[in-house]
Amino acid sequence: MTILNALKNGFVASCQPVTGGPMDHTDIIVAMARAAVDGGASGLRIEGADNLRAVRAAVSVPIIGIVKRDLADTPVRITPSVADAVALVQAGADIVAYDGTTRPMIDPHADVLRAISKGGALAMADCSTVQDAKIAVDAGAAIIGTTLSxxxxxxxxxxxxxDFALVAEFAKLAAFVMAEGRYNAPDLARRAIEAGADCVTVGSAITRVEHIAQWFADAVRSATA
Structure with missing residues (x-):
């Protein structure tokens, strides 16, 4: 079974705890990943080469690797350099996601994509618009995600x-479509597949306890406001 076939009509659990929070430890991330797979996740999205290496040793499902950086000279945060892409491939990523917008990165988009492909992984472009996706497909990205909409x-x-409308537009392009961004309920994930997505990434609703707790806290408080 190919990597894309393994993900088709399934969901990816993004196991990225709140940075610096009590869950932000590699052993906890590995436990999250294993629990998500036990619950039916078809794949995982993991941040950081060290975390990815540890998760790779614990699961067999496809892993999308990213590196997040907060940089002074660019708004791009997701895998902004060739070195980041190479580190993720070497850590065992099957897929490496990079910023697929037209915003400048540390290294040119084409160089990052080339490094991913040279390492034997698939490239996923985290996009914000249809134009982003078209450019990424033409450049050779195997997966286009609505991540940055x-x-x-x-x-x-x-x-x-x-952004269900963007999912539907992506579905018209010649690439595997990953719906990602604000899919925080099962019904929303189902609607993404109905809109034309091949797979859906779910993050906060599964792995960010602080966010989930706040949703419930706000809801309860609003009842007596």
């Missing part, structure tokens, strides 16, 4: 809903 200056929104 709502998180760039061009697409910024106050909506808490996923």
């Amino acid at each position: 709502g998180y760039t200056d061009e697409t910024q929104t106050d909506s808490t809903d996923p």
Whole structure:
């Protein structure tokens, strides 16, 4: 079974705890990953080469690797350099996700994508618009994700809903479509597949306890406000 076939019509659990929070430890991330797979996750999205290496030793499902960096000279955070891409491939990533927008990165997008492919992994472009996705497909990305819709200056929104319309537009392109971004309930994940996604990534609703607790706390407090 190919990597994309393994992910098709399934969901990816993004096991990324709140940075610096009480769950932000490699052993806990490994436990999250194993629990997500036991619950039916078809794949995992893991941040950081060290975390990915540890998770790779514990599971057999496909892993999407990323590195997140907060840099002074670029708004790009996701796998912004060739060195980051190489480190993830060497740690065992089957897929490496990189920023697929037109914003400048440390290294050119083409160089990052080339490093991913040279290492034997698939490239996933985290996009914000249809134009981003078209450029990524033409460049050779195997997967296009709606990950950054709502998180760039061009697409910024106050909506808490996923971008189903963008999923439908991506589905018209010749690539594997990953719905990602604000899929925090099972019904939303189902609707993503109905809109044309091949797979859905779910993060906070599964692995960020602080966010889940706040959802419930806000809801309960609103009842007596």
